[in-house]
Amino acid sequence: MPEIDPTDHEIAELGPKIKDIDDADELREMLELEESGEDRGPVKTLVESRIENVEGEAEEIDPESVALSDLTVADIANLVRDIEDVAVLEDMLERERDGQDRKTAKGQIEDRIQSIEGSGDEGDGEELEYVPPEEKHPDLDHPTADKQWVERLEDAEYRDMWVYCETQHGELIDVSVELLGKARQLMDDYNEEYGGDEDGEPEDVVAVLIGDSVGDLTEQAIEFGADRVVYTEDDRLERFRHKPYTEIFCSMARAGGQVADEDHTEVDWKEYDEPRYTVFPATNNGRDLSALVQGELDSGLASDCSGLYIEEAMISNPAKTGNPGDSVEFERILHMKRPDFSGFEYSTILCIDKPFRDFHPQGASVIPGSFEIPEADPEREGEVVEYEMDLDESWFAVEVTEFDTLDSGIDLTGHDVVVAMGRGIGDSPTEGIELGLDLVDAFDDAAFGLSRGVITSSYNFEGHVEGYIGEDRQIGESGQVVEPDVYVAAGISGAIQHKVGMDESDTILAINSDPEADIRGFSDYFVEGDLFEVVPRLTEAVEAGELATAVAEASDD
Numbered sequence: 001m002p003e004i005d006p007t008d009h010e011i012a013e014l015g016p017k018i019k020d021i022d023d024a025d026e027l028r029e030m031l032e033l034e035e036s037g038e039d040r041g042p043v044k045t046l047v048e049s050r051i052e053n054v055e056g057e058a059e060e061i062d063p064e065s066v067a068l069s070d071l072t073v074a075d076i077a078n079l080v081r082d083i084e085d086v087a088v089l090e091d092m093l094e095r096e097r098d099g100q101d102r103k104t105a106k107g108q109i110e111d112r113i114q115s116i117e118g119s120g121d122e123g124d125g126e127e128l129e130y131v132p133p134e135e136k137h138p139d140l141d142h143p144t145a146d147k148q149w150v151e152r153l154e155d156a157e158y159r160d161m162w163v164y165c166e167t168q169h170g171e172l173i174d175v176s177v178e179l180l181g182k183a184r185q186l187m188d189d190y191n192e193e194y195g196g197d198e199d200g201e202p203e204d205v206v207a208v209l210i211g212d213s214v215g216d217l218t219e220q221a222i223e224f225g226a227d228r229v230v231y232t233e234d235d236r237l238e239r240f241r242h243k244p245y246t247e248i249f250c251s252m253a254r255a256g257g258q259v260a261d262e263d264h265t266e267v268d269w270k271e272y273d274e275p276r277y278t279v280f281p282a283t284n285n286g287r288d289l290s291a292l293v294q295g296e297l298d299s300g301l302a303s304d305c306s307g308l309y310i311e312e313a314m315i316s317n318p319a320k321t322g323n324p325g326d327s328v329e330f331e332r333i334l335h336m337k338r339p340d341f342s343g344f345e346y347s348t349i350l351c352i353d354k355p356f357r358d359f360h361p362q363g364a365s366v367i368p369g370s371f372e373i374p375e376a377d378p379e380r381e382g383e384v385v386e387y388e389m390d391l392d393e394s395w396f397a398v399e400v401t402e403f404d405t406l407d408s409g410i411d412l413t414g415h416d417v418v419v420a421m422g423r424g425i426g427d428s429p430t431e432g433i434e435l436g437l438d439l440v441d442a443f444d445d446a447a448f449g450l451s452r453g454v455i456t457s458s459y460n461f462e463g464h465v466e467g468y469i470g471e472d473r474q475i476g477e478s479g480q481v482v483e484p485d486v487y488v489a490a491g492i493s494g495a496i497q498h499k500v501g502m503d504e505s506d507t508i509l510a511i512n513s514d515p516e517a518d519i520r521g522f523s524d525y526f527v528e529g530d531l532f533e534v535v536p537r538l539t540e541a542v543e544a545g546e547l548a549t550a551v552a553e554a555s556d557d
Contacts (some may be wrong), residue, residue, distance in 0.1 A: 181374030369481020424491015494519025
């Protein structure tokens with residue numbers, strides 16, 4: 001029996017798992033399981049391709065003599081990756097044209113030729129001439145026309161990863177601690193891979209704290225991974241405010257360095273111009289601040305990310321390389337992984353410089369729960385900097401006369417069971433929520449959650465049910481991440497935004513009337529049926545201590 005049963009996974013999940021299997025016999029067993037089970041064509045093709053790759057690795061393939069018709073496109077992509085001789089590649093390209101003439105196969109060979117020829121010191125394109133923005137676009141009527149940061153900083157220096165550490169009630173929130181731990185790991189790997197910055201000096205993790213009495217949290221930030229903590233505190237910063245928080249962060253980011261301007265602040269803790277990377281929590285306040293800061297620093301932002309890593313990127317886009325046909329390898333690029341707009345696949349966002357234009361810091365906001373909370377190290381040492389600056393009274397022109405502060409929000413984490421309701425309640429929204437609450441009450445330790453589709457819907461809820469409909473109960477990319485022993489998803493389709501919030505649950509039980517719902521692919525139990533009929537039966541079974549039996553019977557039905 002192979003370690004991985006392909007029938008338990010969707011093809012998108014199998015790809016990363018299969019590429020690490022080097023035993024052809026194990027792969028054949030997986031193929032037999034798939035053929036005797038769901039018998040999905042794309043999955044079989046994936047496994048067969050991996051078998052061919054594994055067996056092909058056993059004997060070295062000679063690119064000059066191999067019959068290209070015997071190779072898949074994936075085989076050709078792997079083969080050309082290590083070829084440095086353009087003549088060999090051009091011969092392969094000619095043979096492919098004379099043979100199967102596959103567009104994708106030719107594209108792999110052409111891309112490799114372009115990478116080799118474009119990465120040389122001498123390019124065939126004309127040298128670009130710098131034209132100042134005001135001359136290139138004299139009629140431009142846009143706020144950036146008045147900003148001095150929209151072009152390359154002369155001989156600018158960038159370094160370090162800055163982490164904005166959001167606080168609530170005088171404490172670091174969990175996602176801030178997650179980001180400190182992830183930043184620590186990234187910069188440790190970065191310093192080992194690159195030997196530090198361009199001068200060989202290790203780069204640091206810099207924690208940024210803004211608020212009232214945040215100086216009390218500086219040592220904690222160091223314990224969780226920061227090398228340096230820069231903070232500004234003021235009574236007026238007790239609550240998050242867009243203007244002052246943005247101005248303070250950007251002033252910190254631009255302090256020091258070699259850029260002489262009216263905003264330049266002399267400091268002895270920072271000699272570079274701007275951070276190389278910035279990361280923010282993708283909370284309500286963090287999303288606001290990240291967009292404002294990155295916009296003010298004239299860089300890009302990948303929002304709501306769930307994965308980060310740093311490595312090289314080979315780019316052929318002439319807008320980035322400067323010349324059509326050139327390929328340039330960019331180093332030290334932060335790869336920011338996030339669900340794409342379809343909701344069912346991931347995209348990786350890059351923030352890359354272009355001629356006469358630097359995009360730094362490379363910035364991302366990260367959804368809470370994406371990374372593990374690190375262990376605090378009380379022995380860690382770091383530098384603490386109180387950043388003093390004048391706060392303009394106009395930044396506080398809007399006065400908050402009254403507000404309520406919740407003692408604590410709805411915390412769905414740490415429960416044995418989470419019951420979540422989705423848009424399947426649409427036929428009778430109030431009744432659907434009531435059924436979910438009844439099921440929660442049947443368990444000893446359960447919490448009630450919602451998919452984003454319910455929260456953003458136009459459903460009308462009646463009575464006490466309305467009090468359970470709020471963003472603080474949302475599970476998923478822009479909500480909470482939960483890992484209960486049992487997760488019950490009723491009427492939830494399974495878009496990737498929701499999946500990232502619950503797929504680490506030990507056991508997932510899905511109820512859906514659509515047999516093709518995406519959530520079926522990552523559920524342990526899938527009950528095809530109307531939640532208005534299935535959920536009451538589950539509630540009765542839980543109260544009687546017969547949940548497993550009820551699930552089996554419902555599945556058989």
